[in-house]
Amino acid sequence: MQRPLNTITLSFLLFSGAACTQDNKPLQIRDEVVGIVGSETVTYMRYNTEEQPCITLxxxxxxxxxxxxxxxxxxxxxxxxxxxxxxxxxxxxxxxADVFEVTLDLISYYLDCRIPLTETTIGEPVCTFKDMD
Incomplete structure (x- = not known):
């Protein structure tokens, strides 16, 4: 009885390892916009929103x-x-100037967002609700 249990455990570990390898692949950037704030280069990155719905600045x-x-x-x-x-x-x-602007389309409504920027900081989004037209 010891042998089948070891085989099952080994199979589970191999399967789990393969799943982790797939999940650790780097996300591909779908959209990238570069801007300048003062003398600092700022990059906006959007990914496949089904895999990563967040953006990065x-x-x-x-x-x-x-x-x-x-x-x-x-x-x-x-x-x-x-x-x-x-x-x-x-x-x-x-x-x-010193703001990144983007509109979020959330299917049933929009959020117009402004994210304040300095040469050393990225602020929190300040958004305005907007109905779909």
């Missing part, structure tokens, strides 16, 4: 990166794109 020289998954509207309601919505799309990403 990165300050190149400062070595600062922030993954953004939580967005709060003007009434204080927070949306976590990893758990609170069925799907998300990021529309019209752009840098203006």
């Amino acid at each position: 990165q300050l190149e020289s400062a070595g600062v990166a922030k993954t953004l998954c939580h967005y709060t509207d003007q009434q204080g309601n927070t949306v976590d794109v990893t758990t609170d919505v069925a799907a998300v799309d990021y529309l019209s990403p752009k840098f203006t």
Whole structure:
């Protein structure tokens, strides 16, 4: 009886290892926009939103990166794109002066978001709820 149990355990370990290898592959960037804040290069990265619904902003020289998954509207309601919505799309990403602007399409409504930036910090998103037209 000892032998079959060892075979089952070994099979389970091999199968688990293969699954972990697949999950650890790096995400491919689907959309990338580069901007300048002061003398700092800032990069916006969006991935396949079915695999990674959050976006990333990165300050190149400062070595600062922030993954953004939580967005709060003007009434204080927070949306976590990893758990609170069925799907998300990021529309019209752009840098203006010291702000990154993007519109979140959350299927039934939009959030127009502004993320303040300095040469060393990435702020929290400040969003405005907008009905679909």
